[in-house]
Amino acid sequence: MSITPLMPVYPRCGVRPVRGEHCHLISEDGTRYLDFASGIAVNLLGHSNEHLIGAIQRQAATLMHVSNLYGSPQGEAVAQRLVDLTFADTVFFTNSGAEAVECAIKTARAYHQHAGNTERFELITFNNAFHGRTMATISASDQDKMHKGFLPLLPGFKYAPFDDLAAAEALIGPHTAGFLVEPIQGEGGVRDGSVEFIAGLRALADEHDLMLVFDEVQCGVARTGTFYAYEQYGVVPDILATAKGIGGGFPLGACLASEKAARGMVFGTHGSTYGGNPLAMAAASAVLDVVANEAFLANVRATAARLRARLEQFIGNYPDLFELVRGKGLMLGVKLRIEPRAFVAHLRDNHQLLTVAAGDQTLRVLPPLVIDDTHIDEFMDKLSAGAASFLAKDPEQ
Numbered sequence: 001m002s003i004t005p006l007m008p009v010y011p012r013c014g015v016r017p018v019r020g021e022h023c024h025l026i027s028e029d030g031t032r033y034l035d036f037a038s039g040i041a042v043n044l045l046g047h048s049n050e051h052l053i054g055a056i057q058r059q060a061a062t063l064m065h066v067s068n069l070y071g072s073p074q075g076e077a078v079a080q081r082l083v084d085l086t087f088a089d090t091v092f093f094t095n096s097g098a099e100a101v102e103c104a105i106k107t108a109r110a111y112h113q114h115a116g117n118t119e120r121f122e123l124i125t126f127n128n129a130f131h132g133r134t135m136a137t138i139s140a141s142d143q144d145k146m147h148k149g150f151l152p153l154l155p156g157f158k159y160a161p162f163d164d165l166a167a168a169e170a171l172i173g174p175h176t177a178g179f180l181v182e183p184i185q186g187e188g189g190v191r192d193g194s195v196e197f198i199a200g201l202r203a204l205a206d207e208h209d210l211m212l213v214f215d216e217v218q219c220g221v222a223r224t225g226t227f228y229a230y231e232q233y234g235v236v237p238d239i240l241a242t243a244k245g246i247g248g249g250f251p252l253g254a255c256l257a258s259e260k261a262a263r264g265m266v267f268g269t270h271g272s273t274y275g276g277n278p279l280a281m282a283a284a285s286a287v288l289d290v291v292a293n294e295a296f297l298a299n300v301r302a303t304a305a306r307l308r309a310r311l312e313q314f315i316g317n318y319p320d321l322f323e324l325v326r327g328k329g330l331m332l333g334v335k336l337r338i339e340p341r342a343f344v345a346h347l348r349d350n351h352q353l354l355t356v357a358a359g360d361q362t363l364r365v366l367p368p369l370v371i372d373d374t375h376i377d378e379f380m381d382k383l384s385a386g387a388a389s390f391l392a393k394d395p396e397q
């Protein structure tokens with residue numbers, strides 16, 4: 001037998017973390033890494049936040065799971081907080097980002113079909129989007145590498161170039177149910193949509209009675225310096241998928257919707273065994289205690305401005321390696337002149353710095369939101385040493 005017990009779908013690297021200490025990870029062999037990946041935008045409080053640990057420990061000892069057939073004081077409380085903090089009137093809890101997007105897709109279709117418009121099922125999505133790995137969410141992405149071997153795709157998705165409002169408008173037809181878009185593409189390369197594009201989609205949705213669905217699974221929950229990224233665009237969605245940071249490391253997602261958008265989501269139409277169980281709600285509640293306030297968000301913005309200024313100044317030293325810095329808040333991308341994987345591996349293996357590769361030749365910088373200037377200094381030192389040693393190793397790069 002040559003297949004590994006862990007299904008070999010991930011090309012796993014040599015780092016084998018066994019412990020976390022605030023913004024650092026400690027590997028099986030004792031090596032200490034600066035974690036500017038945060039489990040891909042998940043561990044927003046770092047790795048050993050006492051408030052989060054205490055909340056999970058207390059809830060685990062009290063009540064871990066009950067069925068959604070019963071009343072949920074824990075779920076009601078967290079849903080109410082999300083309703084108070086956002087555009088939403090109602091919330092469905094899931095266990096992952098893909099399930100949150102899945103619920104968003106169903107909610108958008110049901111909005112039309114509940115009213116008898118059964119021909120309206122199509123969502124317009126965008127090139128290089130990432131929405132998850134279920135059949136519906138891979139069908140929502142135009143990326144061949146995610147489709148190969150899993151055909152046929154689900155019908156009902158059309159793809160337009162990202163940030164191209166005219167192309168999106170041209171795809172609207174009698175089957176269109178709405179738009180599904182990441183305001184800031186994550187896997188696609190930390191590309192932030194322009195205000196004209198995002199606000200333009202809102203205007204088109206209003207004009208044609210379409211659902212505007214934001215996938216904020218990566219850019220949401222304080223990462224960009226506002227509680228959700230859409231707040232920086234001056235428009236609200238009808239439906240929003242959130243996950244990653246919202247449990248601070250505990251698996252949790254949610255689909256947020258306005259009352260109007262959720263008109264089709266009535267008794268018996270959707271469900272999840274674990275979604276929003278008391279343990280997950282304790283984690284979410286602890287995360288919200290820390291991040292959902294103006295002082296924390298202002299600190300994220302200030303920290304992000306300092307990190308970005310340092311990065312922008314630094315990349316000028318290596319114009320053959322770095323092109324530009326983009327993104328919002330602490331969701332930053334450094335666009336390289338080369339494919340990012342070798343450089344990400346070099347920083348990891350030779351300088352104990354964890355970052356993430358993304359599309360469009362981009363190195364993603366996704367630190368915990370609780371970093372301070374000592375972490376920024378450590379990051380810049382490692383990045384600077386890493387760039388020098390990378391180019392010395394292979395001057396052809």
Ligand SMILES: *Cc1c(COP(=O)(O)O)cnc(C)c1O
Pocket residue numbers: 096097098099101130131132133182186187215216217218219243244
């Ligand atoms: C990670 C991600 C998803 C999928 O989340 P999972 O928890 O892996 O299912 C969906 N959309 C975006 C934008 C993401 O970054």
